[in-house]
Amino acid sequence: MTLSRREGVDIRPTLLRVLTDLYVQASAHSADEERQFVELTSRLIDEVDDATRAAVRARLAIYPATPARIIDKLGLRRAGPEQPTAAAAPVPASAPSMLPARIPTEAELRMAASLAMRPNDAAEISDMFFAASAKERAQILHNLQESPLKAAARIPAARAARAIHILEMAAFAEDLDNFALELGEALILPSRISAEVANDPGGEPLACAMRALDVSSAAFQRILMFLNPEAGSSVNYVYRLSRLYDRLSERSALVMLAAWRGSTMAVARAKYRSSLYDDERHRVRATPSQTRPVVQPGSAPGIRNQKSGN
Numbered sequence: 132m133t134l135s136r137r138e139g140v141d142i143r144p145t146l147l148r149v150l151t152d153l154y155v156q157a158s159a160h161s162a163d164e165e166r167q168f169v170e171l172t173s174r175l176i177d178e179v180d181d182a183t184r185a186a187v188r189a190r191l192a193i194y195p196a197t198p199a200r201i202i203d204k205l206g207l208r209r210a211g212p213e214q215p216t217a218a219a220a221p222v223p224a225s226a227p228s229m230l231p232a233r234i235p236t237e238a239e240l241r242m243a244a245s246l247a248m249r250p251n252d253a254a255e256i257s258d259m260f261f262a263a264s265a266k267e268r269a270q271i272l273h274n275l276q277e278s279p280l281k282a283a284a285r286i287p288a289a290r291a292a293r294a295i296h297i298l299e300m301a302a303f304a305e306d307l308d309n310f311a312l313e314l315g316e317a318l319i320l321p322s323r324i325s326a327e328v329a330n331d332p333g334g335e336p337l338a339c340a341m342r343a344l345d346v347s348s349a350a351f352q353r354i355l356m357f358l359n360p361e362a363g364s365s366v367n368y369v370y371r372l373s374r375l376y377d378r379l380s381e382r383s384a385l386v387m388l389a390a391w392r393g394s395t396m397a398v399a400r401a402k403y404r405s406s407l408y409d410d411e412r413h414r415v416r417a418t419p420s421q422t423r424p425v426v427q428p429g430s431a432p433g434i435r436n437q438k439s440g441n
Contacts, residue, residue, distance in 0.1 A: 144183040147175040151187045152255065155194045169198050176204055185279055190252065193259075193274045195267055253393025260387065261327065261336070268335040269375055275383040282385035283343075283392065290317065291344045299350060302358040310358060314340055324391050332362070334372045342376065342384035351376050 154160070154168050176184060188205045191197045197207070260271055286294075294317035301310040307329055315325030318340060328336040334355065341351050352373055356363035363369060 143175055144179045147172065147179050147183060147187055150175070151190050152251075155190055155255070155259070159196060165198050169200050172201055173204050176201075186249075186252065189278050189280050190256075192278050193256070193271050195270060250393050253390040256390040257324075257387075257394040260390070261331070265333050265335065265371070268333065272335070272339070272375075272379055272383045272387070275386045276380045278386065280386050281389060282382055283389040285381075285385065286317065286344055288345075295344055295346055295350060298344075298346075299354060302354040305357065305360060307358065318343060318388060318391075320388075320391055321395050324395065328391075329358075334362070334368065335375065336387075338372055338376045338379055339384045339387045342379050342381060343388045345381070348373065348377060 150168065150171055154164075160168070172187075176187070179187075184205075188207070191201060191205060192207055260268060263271060294313060297313045298310060298317075301307075301313060311322070311326045311329040314320070314329060315322055318325070320328070328340050331337060337354075338351070341354065346354075352369060355369050355372055
């Protein structure tokens with residue numbers, strides 16, 4: 132409301148982002164909520180800039196309950212006839228050209244860098260993934276392969292090989308603490324995220340982390356069986372994650388890695404809030420108001436003296 136009162140400020144991009152953020156926070160919606168979201172969003176999509184449209188498209192591409200009308204509006208496609216979840220449409224293959232590859236200009240490089248996930252978006256994607264079920268996690272990872280989100284840089288081969296060796300030894304020793312510590316150092320993750328990845332009961336975050344390090348399928352199966360013996364003794368657990376790992380692409384794992392790193396920035400920004408113009412006024416301690424004396428000086432009634440009459 133404050134922005135709408137200012138002349139020359141377009142609140143439509145902000146409104147579309149807020150509507151999308153609120154919609155994807157819930158796993159299911161009523162018919163009225165879906166109808167209201169479709170009516171508002173379908174009109175705003177055509178009126179916002181390309182950057183806002185791309186950000187909203189990326190968020191809704193991995194959301195399991197995206198309405199069908201919005202899927203068509205954003206040019207998304209369904210993953211299959213039995214899978215109503217939206218997925219990003221494949222990029223059509225360009226015709227072969229005999230011209231040499233053109234070096235991107237500095238402006239184009241800046242535009243490509245600006246498409247990276249914002250910290251708040253990364254935090255919400257990370258929270259959505261950890262809170263999802265096993266089937267929903269598999270669908271999210273499948274959709275991330277073709278999403279326009281920017282992936283993290285590939286881990287150097289020498290660093291990855293050293294980390295894989297240490298991770299296997301920690302798994303054989305059933306040492307979850309050292310496993311999580313080495314995982315965080317190899318993937319540049321804080322201890323909170325690396326511990327959550329290593330201790331997740333579903334195992335899908337661990338599969339993403341191992342794929343980001345380019346761990347072989349055989350080594351991943353050994354880590355599954357020895358790191359957590361109680362879960363590793365289950366044939367269904369090892370078989371399900373092994374199938375997921377074989378189908379998991381490196382890009383999906385690196386996009387999820389970028390989301391984990393970006394979520395850390397969101398937590399740090401919330402902890403260290405920037406100073407505002409009225410912070411000093413809010414920071415001042417409340418002091419008790421000084422009470423005036425009941426009798427003000429000079430206002431007391433005069434005491435009559437018998438001798439002087441005053």
